[in-house]
Amino acid sequence: MLKAYLCVSSDAYDPGDLTRMLGSQADAIRRQGEQIAPSRPISRNNEWRRFITGDSSVEQFEEIARRVEAWGIDFARRLGTLVRGGQASVELRVIQELNEFEGGSKGIHLDAALIEWLAAASASVDIDQYFSETE
Numbered sequence: 001m002l003k004a005y006l007c008v009s010s011d012a013y014d015p016g017d018l019t020r021m022l023g024s025q026a027d028a029i030r031r032q033g034e035q036i037a038p039s040r041p042i043s044r045n046n047e048w049r050r051f052i053t054g055d056s057s058v059e060q061f062e063e064i065a066r067r068v069e070a071w072g073i074d075f076a077r078r079l080g081t082l083v084r085g086g087q088a089s090v091e092l093r094v095i096q097e098l099n100e101f102e103g104g105s106k107g108i109h110l111d112a113a114l115i116e117w118l119a120a121a122s123a124s125v126d127i128d129q130y131f132s133e134t135e
Contacts, residue, residue: 001097004052010088018048027051065114076120083122090123
């Protein structure tokens, strides 16, 4: 199971500024100083998130790559302009849940088109893998 989202973090721009600069609505936002949840720490920066998988998940990373690439290279370049200006960071966050009983390889393949998109966005990639022991 894979879930993913794109996260733009900034101390300089609030989520509304990021929406205007990117020309695209966020699926979720978080403001600096906002309480995330009662048991969680206060947010240290502003976040603008776009969901790739939403509440559902996908089985193959290639589906995530296809969805990101469909946002277009112009959107990636707008992200990259923010990052290169030193006022924001962009990260593709991937959560992978693996079950040791499933068998087979569950690798994550970054194809050339996705790497080009990530480079244009000056984005980093964060992959969190969780292993479950249930059948």
